[in-house]
Amino acid sequence: MEFFEFYRKDRWPHQFCPGCGLGTIMNTMYKAFNDLKMDINKTVFVSGIGCTGRVPGYINADSVHTTHGRALAFATGIKLARPDLNVIVISGDGDLFAIGGNHIIHAARRNIDIKVIAVNNATYGLTGGQLAPTTPYNMITTTSPYGNREYPFALADLVAAAGANYVARWTTAHPNQLVNSLKQAFTTRGFSFVEVVSQCPVNFGRRNKMGDPVFHLRWIKEHAIPISKVSFDVKTPYEILDLNTKGIYIIGELVRRNRPVYGEALSEEEEESVPME
Amino acid sequence: MLTPGRYFLSGNVATAEAALLAGCRFYAGYPITPSSELMEHMSGRIENEGGVFIQTEDEISAIAAVIGAAMTGTKSMTATSGPGFSLMQENLGYAAMTETPIVIVDVMRGGPSTGQVTVVAQGDVLQARFGSHGDYETIVLAPNSVQELFDLTIKAFNLSIMFRNPVILLSDAELAHMTEKITVPEKIDLVGFNDIEIEGIPKFTPLGIGGKLAITGLTHNEKGYPITTDVQVHRKLVTRIVNKITKNEPIISDVEIINPEADTLIVSYGISSRAAYPVIKKHKDVGLFRPRTLWPFPESKFKEIAKNKKIIVVEMNLRGYGLEVERVGRKYGAKDFEYINLIGGEVPKPYQIEEVL
Numbered sequence A: 001m002e003f004f005e006f007y008r009k010d011r012w013p014h015q016f017c018p019g020c021g022l023g024t025i026m027n028t029m030y031k032a033f034n035d036l037k038m039d040i041n042k043t044v045f046v047s048g049i050g051c052t053g054r055v056p057g058y059i060n061a062d063s064v065h066t067t068h069g070r071a072l073a074f075a076t077g078i079k080l081a082r083p084d085l086n087v088i089v090i091s092g093d094g095d096l097f098a099i100g101g102n103h104i105i106h107a108a109r110r111n112i113d114i115k116v117i118a119v120n121n122a123t124y125g126l127t128g129g130q131l132a133p134t135t136p137y138n139m140i141t142t143t144s145p146y147g148n149r150e151y152p153f154a155l156a157d158l159v160a161a162a163g164a165n166y167v168a169r170w171t172t173a174h175p176n177q178l179v180n181s182l183k184q185a186f187t188t189r190g191f192s193f194v195e196v197v198s199q200c201p202v203n204f205g206r207r208n209k210m211g212d213p214v215f216h217l218r219w220i221k222e223h224a225i226p227i228s229k230v231s232f233d234v235k236t237p238y239e240i241l242d243l244n245t246k247g248i249y250i251i252g253e254l255v256r257r258n259r260p261v262y263g264e265a266l267s268e269e270e271e272e273s274v275p276m277e
Numbered sequence B: 001m002l003t004p005g006r007y008f009l010s011g012n013v014a015t016a017e018a019a020l021l022a023g024c025r026f027y028a029g030y031p032i033t034p035s036s037e038l039m040e041h042m043s044g045r046i047e048n049e050g051g052v053f054i055q056t057e058d059e060i061s062a063i064a065a066v067i068g069a070a071m072t073g074t075k076s077m078t079a080t081s082g083p084g085f086s087l088m089q090e091n092l093g094y095a096a097m098t099e100t101p102i103v104i105v106d107v108m109r110g111g112p113s114t115g116q117v118t119v120v121a122q123g124d125v126l127q128a129r130f131g132s133h134g135d136y137e138t139i140v141l142a143p144n145s146v147q148e149l150f151d152l153t154i155k156a157f158n159l160s161i162m163f164r165n166p167v168i169l170l171s172d173a174e175l176a177h178m179t180e181k182i183t184v185p186e187k188i189d190l191v192g193f194n195d196i197e198i199e200g201i202p203k204f205t206p207l208g209i210g211g212k213l214a215i216t217g218l219t220h221n222e223k224g225y226p227i228t229t230d231v232q233v234h235r236k237l238v239t240r241i242v243n244k245i246t247k248n249e250p251i252i253s254d255v256e257i258i259n260p261e262a263d264t265l266i267v268s269y270g271i272s273s274r275a276a277y278p279v280i281k282k283h284k285d286v287g288l289f290r291p292r293t294l295w296p297f298p299e300s301k302f303k304e305i306a307k308n309k310k311i312i313v314v315e316m317n318l319r320g321y322g323l324e325v326e327r328v329g330r331k332y333g334a335k336d337f338e339y340i341n342l343i344g345g346e347v348p349k350p351y352q353i354e355e356v357l
Helices: A022-035 A071-081 A093-099 A101-110 A155-162 A175-187 A213-222 A237-245 A268-273 B011-021 B036-049 B059-071 B082-097 B146-163 B173-177 B231-246 B270-282 B321-331 B350-354
Strands: A043-047 A062-065 A086-092 A115-120 A166-171 A192-197 A224-226 A249-256 B005-010 B026-029 B052-055 B076-080 B103-108 B139-141 B167-172 B179-184 B214-216 B255-258 B264-268 B286-291 B293-295 B310-315 B336-341
Touching: A022 A115, A022 A175, A043 A071, A062 A071, A071 A086, A071 A093, A071 A101, A071 B026, A071 B052, A071 B059, A086 A093, A093 A101, A093 A115, A093 A155, A101 A155, A101 B059, A115 A155, A115 A175, A155 A166, A155 A192, A155 A249, A166 A175, A175 A192, A175 A249, A213 A224, B005 B011, B005 B146, B011 B036, B011 B076, B011 B103, B011 B146, B011 B167, B011 B173, B011 B179, B026 B036, B026 B059, B036 B052, B036 B173, B059 B076, B059 B082, B076 B082, B082 B103, B103 B146, B103 B173, B139 B146, B146 B167, B146 B179, B167 B173, B167 B270, B173 B270, B264 B270, B264 B321, B270 B286, B270 B310, B270 B350, B310 B321, B321 B336
Parallel strands: A043 A062, A043 A086, A062 B214, A086 A115, A115 A192, A166 A192, A224 A249, B026 B052, B026 B076, B076 B103, B103 B167, B139 B167, B264 B286, B264 B310, B310 B336
Antiparallel strands: A166 A249, B005 B179, B139 B293, B255 B286
16 A cells, blocks of 8 residues: 555645654554555544544544544444444544543553554644643643643553553654554554654744754653663552653553453453453 | 333333334443433343443543444434533534434433432423534424333434434433333334435445545535635535524424414423323313424424414423523514423422413
8 A cells, every 4th residue: 555545645735843753653654554454444543632633634544533532432432333443543642641531541441442542742732832641740831831840641551550452652763663563553452552752843842942853852762761671670650650750751562461352252261261350 | 122012111211212123223321310221221232132332431432432333324322411411512512513413312300510310300401402512403302201202212313314413302300210101103214324315414424334534523624624714614514514404494393282273372392291281171272382393493383373372481490492482482473471480300280380371
């Protein structure tokens, strides 16, 4: 499949700012989808509101641009009504984890067969760069002019704790790893979640001395630590939280497991293996 | 599914069974009194008919999942009560904007806020029409018996598909919990997707058949592409989704009229209207105008009988349907208006109407 079979040429050029991480993400999405030879006519892309929420509208497939925060709730209805379809949600951190936070933990808890790409640019880009639940401590946004005094969410860790079958975190500075991770997410049964830490030089970087996309990308790369190099015992969530507070992103695969999938009939073996409590 | 014949059912159960007979195969909901029995009944029944049931984390996701399922061409519904209905308003507007056919049952209880959880009210009459932001239309049905709950549930699915629009069935705590005899007819007329062509309503294409649909709640052109700053595009789209309902009011509206020549006309709907029948039986100069479709307002039917009438509006809210009855009534020459507005969970009684005759 050519690039412009996957994307709608009649909607080009897209509306994203120069230097935005979504360009890399759209490329990696296309690559993963194309490498797997997935059927575009059997795939529905769902999003909420925000910069990332606009991505499905550019894809030459069924796309549903929903209300703010509700992408996963809509996707749940689509997937349950048509279990044969691939349902891929791509949306931003504010959409999925602030206004839509309840839906993502419940979708992960149910382990419904939906794939989620969460683009984490640490701010509300489309509305002008306000404080997000992912903004690192002390950083400047238009609604935290003296620095952020809240602690950010560790998105991937939250979803892993809620029960997803596949959870990974990568950044736009790791495109090859991201392609492989997306492929793994697309082919894993159950709730699959890939967090992509991305740059927003125009509305976030500019206020934090990273207005140049290259600077911003370098900052992301410097603050990303592969999970294999994390020296402490990763089972202690407090330590992850501490790292996260400092704006450090642990990258790699956090979870790969095979919990029973919501809505799919269980085999007898699986039925027995489900813990009763 | 229920076979033709006579049954003794509660309102909530009759609504659920009617939905199944209408072809509803997706239900999402969140528990809320007094609608919970409907959901409980559905959870045990819909899978037997090859459908899907899910209890969502809140009412926002319930209506969102229902819209998502409806987009795949599956007949879908949810049921709730006032507080949940309030949470659904944003996505209700989304369903109107994206022209997705869904059915919402609002089992009304006393509001505002948490209000009176277990007792009857009719306070959501205006919310059902005006609750979401911006210009849009809903079709709102108001049954006054368990039999009508059954009939109008089926009608709700048919109308939602014909007009590609959300349809709201206004049940209430009294109807939902009351058990009455109903008849399931031999033949049930169902409307399928794209069965009937109506001007101004585009053909329905479901997700997942290679239609490459672009669906958005943003102002969009015919392709579904967002175009938000063009005056003409917005005007054309929103005028069309409003007109497709208002212009078709004569074919949508369904009313019961008794003694149209009488000098005095009781206008009432839903459970309140049941107080009117004994009054009409006793006083030959009193008539009844009872909309089964509250919205769009059945203007085409009302204008024929409103002239020179004394109108008595009976409803269970302080400011509700009477506002529209008076507006339309004055337009067509009704001369006097009386209001019986009972809140608190008390169903109007015939003597209360007789007092203002």
